[in-house]
Amino acid sequence: xKSKRPVPEHQVLLQGFLEGSVLGLARxxxxxxxERDGFQDLLHTVMTSGPQTKRVGFTGxxxxxxxxxxxxxxxxxxxxxxxLGIVAVDPTSPYSGGALLGDRIRMNDIAxxxxxxxxxxxxxxxxxxxxxxxxxVVDLMDSFGFDRVLVETVGVGQTELEVTAAADTVVVVLVxxxxxxxxxxxxxxxxxxDIFVVNKADxxxxxxxxxxxxxxxxxxxxxxxxxxPAHHGVDLGKAMKRERMSDASEQEVEGWxxxxxxxxxxxxxxxxxxxxxxxxxxxWLVESGELGELRRARSGIRIRDVVDREMRRIAWNSERVNGxxxxxxxxxxxGRGTPYSAADNILRALLQDxx
Amino acid sequence: xxxxxxxxxxxxxxxxxxxxxxxxxxxxxxxxxxxxxxxTGLHQTPEMIVSAAIQEDVDVVAMSVLSGxxxxxxxxxxxxxxxxGADHILLTGGGIIPEDDVAELELEGIGRLFxxxxxxxxxIAYVKEWFSTTDEA
Ligand SMILES: Nc1nc2c(ncn2[C@@H]2O[C@H](COP(=O)(O)OP(=O)(O)O)[C@@H](O)[C@H]2O)c(=O)[nH]1
Ligand SMILES: [Mg+2]
Numbered sequence: 001x002k003s004k005r006p007v008p009e010h011q012v013l014l015q016g017f018l019e020g021s022v023l024g025l026a027r028x029x030x031x032x033x034x035e036r037d038g039f040q041d042l043l044h045t046v047m048t049s050g051p052q053t054k055r056v057g058f059t060g061x062x063x064x065x066x067x068x069x070x071x072x073x074x075x076x077x078x079x080x081x082x083x084l085g086i087v088a089v090d091p092t093s094p095y096s097g098g099a100l101l102g103d104r105i106r107m108n109d110i111a112x113x114x115x116x117x118x119x120x121x122x123x124x125x126x127x128x129x130x131x132x133x134x135x136x137v138v139d140l141m142d143s144f145g146f147d148r149v150l151v152e153t154v155g156v157g158q159t160e161l162e163v164t165a166a167a168d169t170v171v172v173v174l175v176x177x178x179x180x181x182x183x184x185x186x187x188x189x190x191x192x193x194d195i196f197v198v199n200k201a202d203x204x205x206x207x208x209x210x211x212x213x214x215x216x217x218x219x220x221x222x223x224x225x226x227x228x229p230a231h232h233g234v235d236l237g238k239a240m241k242r243e244r245m246s247d248a249s250e251q252e253v254e255g256w257x258x259x260x261x262x263x264x265x266x267x268x269x270x271x272x273x274x275x276x277x278x279x280x281x282x283x284w285l286v287e288s289g290e291l292g293e294l295r296r297a298r299s300g301i302r303i304r305d306v307v308d309r310e311m312r313r314i315a316w317n318s319e320r321v322n323g324x325x326x327x328x329x330x331x332x333x334x335g336r337g338t339p340y341s342a343a344d345n346i347l348r349a350l351l352q353d354x355x
Numbered sequence: 356x357x358x359x360x361x362x363x364x365x366x367x368x369x370x371x372x373x374x375x376x377x378x379x380x381x382x383x384x385x386x387x388x389x390x391x392x393x394x395t396g397l398h399q400t401p402e403m404i405v406s407a408a409i410q411e412d413v414d415v416v417a418m419s420v421l422s423g424x425x426x427x428x429x430x431x432x433x434x435x436x437x438x439x440g441a442d443h444i445l446l447t448g449g450g451i452i453p454e455d456d457v458a459e460l461e462l463e464g465i466g467r468l469f470x471x472x473x474x475x476x477x478x479i480a481y482v483k484e485w486f487s488t489t490d491e492a
Contacts, residue, residue, distance in 0.1 A: 023440050026412040034360050097361070098386035104407060105396035111403045117410055122361070122391050 010042050017046060017144065022117060025144050029119055032136045040306070043136060046143040051295050053085075053142040056278060057167030059153040059192065061178040065199040066152045067106035068265035069173055069274075074110050076275050077148060083115045085141035088152040089134060092122040099123075103152060117141070123154060135166045135302060165301055168294060169281045171195045171274070174213075176205030181212035190220055193258055194281050197274060201262040213260045221257065256284050314350065321346050362486050363391045363413040367404045369432075370422040373397070378419040381449075384475035385417075385482075401428065405435040408444055415482055418448035425452050429465050445485055449473065 010031060016024025028046075032039045056073075058066045067088065074084050088103035099122035110116050121134060134151070141149045151167055172193040174184060177200075184190065196217075198210050259277055263270035285291040315321050328342025364385055368378040375397050382394045393411045395403065408416050416436075420428055425448075433446050449469035452460075457468045466485065469478050 023409055026410055030412045092391075093386060096387045096389050098389045099391045100382060100386045101391060101393045101411075102396075104393065108396060108398075108403065111395070112400075112406050118407075119410055120393050124361070 010038055014042060028140055029137050032140060033133050047139055051142055053146050054148045054282060055138060055167045057151045057170045058173060060155055060173035062155045064173045064175045064178055065265045066173050067103040069199060069263060070150050070152050071107045071110055072265050072268050072271045074116060076271055078113060078115055082147040085146040085149040086118040087121060087137055089121045089123060089154050091154050092124050138166045165298060168285060169194045169278055171197055173197045173199050175200045176203050176209050181216045185216055195277050196258060196260040198262045199265055201264045206262060210260050210262060217258050320349055324349060361391045363411060364415040364417055365393045365408050365411060365413045367395060367399050367416060367418045368397050369399045369404060369418055369420060369428050370424055372422050381419060381475055385479060388479045401431045401435055404432055405439060409439060409441050413444060414486060415445045415447060420448060420450035425450055426456055429460050430463055433465055
């Protein structure tokens with residue numbers, strides 16, 4: 001991370017990237033995703049003008065229709081002549097380390113549209129690497145100049161909450177089969193959603209889920225008003241929607257009331273309304289000043305992510321640290337140390353090295 | 356970074372024939388062998404295949420061709436890849452392809468093609484071997 005200039009082998013792809021070549025973007029994403037030497041310098045070089053693009057995230061359980069909705073929404077945006085980047089994340093198999101990336105199956109109608117770039121990513125599991133590199137890929141797409149970037153999350157577990165920190169507007173897609181509103185609450189989706197979509201509106205149970213969600217949101221809205229924090233500043237916690245909302249309610253502009261929409265991704269029913277609602281949320285973000293806050297909070301998270309990753313890299317690539325690790329293990333087994341004394345030695349050594 | 360880079364492969368099913376069982380078996384086998392497999396479903400045109408291959412920055416495209424159209428499909432995809440600056444991608448595949456045709460396609464720069472009887476592990480071994488001799492980024 002010293003040079004801040006792209007390493008020579010990245011010059012060609014960087015030039016392609018800056019000239020708007022799809023091949024250049026595709027290669028740049030791989031360099032970043034694989035953390036090849038010099039990937040930070042590459043990002044540093046292209047991320048010069050700050051966030052420009054509109055970022056919309058789609059999350060929800062597997063099979064809810066996220067990919068189908070992304071395809072339908074993308075088609076509609078193309079009708080408005082927007083250029084789009086799409087990132088779709090699927091899980092890495094913990095057994096083989098491989099992954100089956102199948103989101104493009106639902107996106108065949110837009111597959112050869114030159115105004116759309118679709119990239120599938122595997123979670124690649126460990127050490128929170130997912131969130132960091134997904135966010136970096138979205139940053140690359142932002143720098144490449146897309147009007148809008150759509151991010152589809154895996155839809156399982158903790159990761160999706162993290163990935164939503166990459167989006168300005170988070171659309172949570174549910175279906176009647178995925179369970180009731182209580183389950184959505186337990187999964188933390190109330191905090192994450194800017195817009196709820198009940199997809200597969202053609203299936204029985206959709207109207208009931210809509211009603212339950214509206215009730216649950218109504219309850220939350222009541223509670224929020226009693227929770228207004230006494231003061232606020234630039235606070236990393238603001239990336240969490242709950243705090244952002246209560247914060248906004250202090251200001252002139254009214255808070256955002258999370259709407260519940262219905263769609264049928266196969267027929268396109270409800271997609272126009274979804275687009276309108278995404279636009280309405282955008283207007284609210286801008287008018288309330290939330291967009292600035294959100295981007296600052298996101299920058300804070302990105303800085304922390306990069307520092308965390310660099311610290312890990314520096315630590316575990318250092319011979320001295322690995323020596324101290326071995327020494328620590330010996331000390332613990334002979335009763336002369338604890339994980340804390342060993343860690344303390346390691347941290348001291350690291351700080352001395354860097355000073 | 357210690358661990359090896361993941362190999363990315365696009366498993367593509369061109370043509371009009373209506374089932375993709377074979378392609379799915381191949382896709383799962385590569386996944387289980389640790390590959391990142393992009394699968395795009397049925398009825399892929401050469402343009403769709405090449406566009407996906409480039410955007411996904413795959414190392415390999417594996418096409419399953421059972422329709423008998425291999426003598427047009429493989430050269431067409433290869434030509435498009437070359438034309439768009441993606442000649443670093445290995446084009447391989449399988450299907451019901453006579454020996455003579457396999458030889459002719461190989462002369463045109465297409466990788467090994469696997470017949471109906473071959474096991475997926477042969478294809479996996481072949482791709483791994485190819486990758487180990489060419490990896491640059
Ligand atoms: N009946 C019905 N099926 C849908 C709808 N949207 C998606 N599907 C189907 O649901 C399945 C899963 O969709 P997909 O978009 O892959 O879901 P994802 O896993 O959330 O990305 C596919 O078979 C779709 O064709 C819908 O609105 N109605
Ligand atoms: Mg999907």
